[in-house]
Amino acid sequence: MPSSRTPSAPRPSRVERLARERVFQGYFAVDRHTLRHEQFQGGLGPKVTREIFERGHAVCVLPYDPATDQAVLIEQFRPGPFAAGDAEPWLIETVAGIIDAGESAEDVVRREAEEEAGLTLGRLEALTTQYMSPGGSSESIALFVGECDSAGVGGLHGLDHEGEDIRVFATPFAEAHAMALDGRIRNAMTALAILQTAAKRDALRKAWSAP
Template sequence: MKQKFNRQDIELLEVKSIFNGFFTMDEYRFKHKLFKGGWSGEVKREVFERGDAVVVLPYDPIRDQVVLIEQIRIPVIRSGQTPWLLELVAGMIEPNEVAIDVAHRELLEESGLKAKQVNLISSYFSSPGGTSEKFDFFWAEVDASLAKGVHGLDEEDEDIQVHVMSREQAFTLVKDGIINNASTVIGLQWLELNYQNLQK
């Protein structure tokens, strides 16, 4: 499918910073072409500028096991049953870093594992209505028998518990709504569609 519009169909009037803390918030003023023809009026949107990140699915194709991590996510306290979430490994890409190097680093920091291989699967936007954040999604071949313990960086106040489970058990947690964060749902659904190829 060829989409009708691209970046040239936006008139960017102004981008200004309206908050600069641990994260930043920018205000965009713009006009854009309309599907029905012509141009929009001026549109104003606040954009949460978080930076880009990697997400890594640690999978052992020999044992057919997945390595998940569990940590506290305080924003979930408002609407989740528990703010401790089962997740895939993930981390922010700092300026001048290469995504695959970040994938290797975060896998070691958060799970204690070194990958036999790491492969880029896709890239996707986490919540494009409000944030510019883009995830590069990797799967990492690991030896799940080596996964155990509590990990994370003290200077980042991380407290990360490692869990090893079968691929089937992990996907059941998705189907039952226990795993309910987007990156982990996406990663485990991808694994369910592709695990047979990985096992070859």
């Protein structure tokens, strides 16, 4: 991942790990880290202890039809917003999934597009890789846009044994972009994938329309 530091910024680099302990193991895991890190003013700072949510690394992909200029989105229940007391815990999102051992990000993108949206993706364009909640989770998410044919897209998808209940729909890209800007989309990786795709949209339509 490219560095976010400006050329003139100090460059701390030293981290001293004092302890790491697994304090919870369930569907996901939580590790307690005790460490000291170098500070911008120089020298090591005080000892800090943080619980970090460990769920592996993930991908998301925005299926995009260059012929019709449509994006394919999904909607599903999310327990996080429900636990936060959100009155509307069904979120509009992109296709996404966790990368298992031995899988590439591209493999997961294609598998999840079939499972969650019934789509076979064509060409893929990597957008960016980001940490969604770096203060408390080790998870990074690789974002892609994927070429698709949106004709006939719709219905309910997902794996029954995982309790998935996913509504799939196609929408004009301009409408997806508007939803990312006006707050109808409240999933950060989805909004970012749409905004990143918007910056590349004209070039993608030209490239993906070529034989």
